[in-house]
Amino acid sequence: MGDNRPVFQRIADDLRRQIDEGALPVGARIPSRSELKRTYEASDQTVDRAVRVLKAAGYAEGQFGRGVFVTDRAPIGTLLRSTGAVDSPFAARIALEGSPDGAPLTWEASSTAAAASDRVARRLCIVPGTGVIRSVYEYLANxxxxxxxxxxxxxxxxxxxxxxxxxxxxxxxxxxxxxxxAIGIRVVRAEERVGSRPASSAEAETLGCSPGQCVTVVERTHFDADGRAVETSDIVVRADRWRLAYDIGFV
Incomplete structure (x- = not known):
C-alpha cells in the first residue's frame, strides 16, 4: 500500500526520525531549504511547511541569520501535583532531572479587576460580564x-x-x-482538566519556545463545601520540557 501522507509530512517525519535516532543531534543545523528541496525533490512551500511542523513540535528553532537548529527536548523536570503540594496558585512541587529534592520556586504576579468572559463565566457558573479579579502569574525555578x-x-x-x-x-x-x-469559606476540592494547544506569541516569548509550539494547559477550578466555584485558573507549561505527575491517594 502506498504512503498517503502529504509530502511535507513525510519530510517532517523523516527529519524527526533522524533527530530521534541521533543522526541530527541537539545543536545540529537542519539542512537548508535548497538542500531539502534537492534531497526530497520538493517545492519551496513544501519544505518550508515541513520545517514549520518541526518547529511547532519543539524539535527545531530558527536563529535569525543562521538557520534552523535541532533543539534540546530532554525533560527539564516534573511538576508533581497532589493535595499535599504547596497551597499556592502553582499547586505543585518541582522535581528537576538529576535533582529529586526539587528546586526553589519564585513567582511574580499582578491582579486587576475585569469582566468575566463567556469561557470564564461558564467555569465559575456566573453571568458573563460579572466582575472578577484576574491575576497573572509567572513562575521561575533556578x-x-x-x-x-x-x-x-x-x-x-x-x-x-x-x-x-x-x-x-x-x-x-x-x-x-x-x-x-480567612473569610470563612472552606474549599473542599479542586477539579483539573488537562489539554494541549499551540503557544501564543506572548507565551512563547516568556516560556522560551517558538510561537505555535505545543504547550500543556491545565484548567483548574476550586469548589467550596456547597459546590460553588470560588476560583478558576489556566496553567500553561511547555509540553516538550515538563511532565505532569499526579499523586492520587485512596481512602
Missing amino acids: RQPVQLATSWEPLAITEGTDVVFPECGPYARRGVRGRMA
Missing part, C-alpha cells in the same frame, strides 16, 4: 521560566475583604484554600 498561570475569582465572593487581591494584604501567598478560609 531563574528559568517554568509555568504561566491566569486565575479568576468572583468579586462577589472577595470584594471588600482582605483577600480580594491574592498577592497583597495579610493573607498574601496563602493559596486559594488558605485565603478563602
Whole structure:
C-alpha cells in the first residue's frame, strides 16, 4: 500500500526520525531549504511547511541569520501535583532531572479587576460580564521560566475583604484554600482538566519556545463545601520540557 501522507509530512517525519535516532543531534543545523528541496525533490512551500511542523513540535528553532537548529527536548523536570503540594496558585512541587529534592520556586504576579468572559463565566457558573479579579502569574525555578498561570475569582465572593487581591494584604501567598478560609469559606476540592494547544506569541516569548509550539494547559477550578466555584485558573507549561505527575491517594 502506498504512503498517503502529504509530502511535507513525510519530510517532517523523516527529519524527526533522524533527530530521534541521533543522526541530527541537539545543536545540529537542519539542512537548508535548497538542500531539502534537492534531497526530497520538493517545492519551496513544501519544505518550508515541513520545517514549520518541526518547529511547532519543539524539535527545531530558527536563529535569525543562521538557520534552523535541532533543539534540546530532554525533560527539564516534573511538576508533581497532589493535595499535599504547596497551597499556592502553582499547586505543585518541582522535581528537576538529576535533582529529586526539587528546586526553589519564585513567582511574580499582578491582579486587576475585569469582566468575566463567556469561557470564564461558564467555569465559575456566573453571568458573563460579572466582575472578577484576574491575576497573572509567572513562575521561575533556578531563574528559568517554568509555568504561566491566569486565575479568576468572583468579586462577589472577595470584594471588600482582605483577600480580594491574592498577592497583597495579610493573607498574601496563602493559596486559594488558605485565603478563602480567612473569610470563612472552606474549599473542599479542586477539579483539573488537562489539554494541549499551540503557544501564543506572548507565551512563547516568556516560556522560551517558538510561537505555535505545543504547550500543556491545565484548567483548574476550586469548589467550596456547597459546590460553588470560588476560583478558576489556566496553567500553561511547555509540553516538550515538563511532565505532569499526579499523586492520587485512596481512602
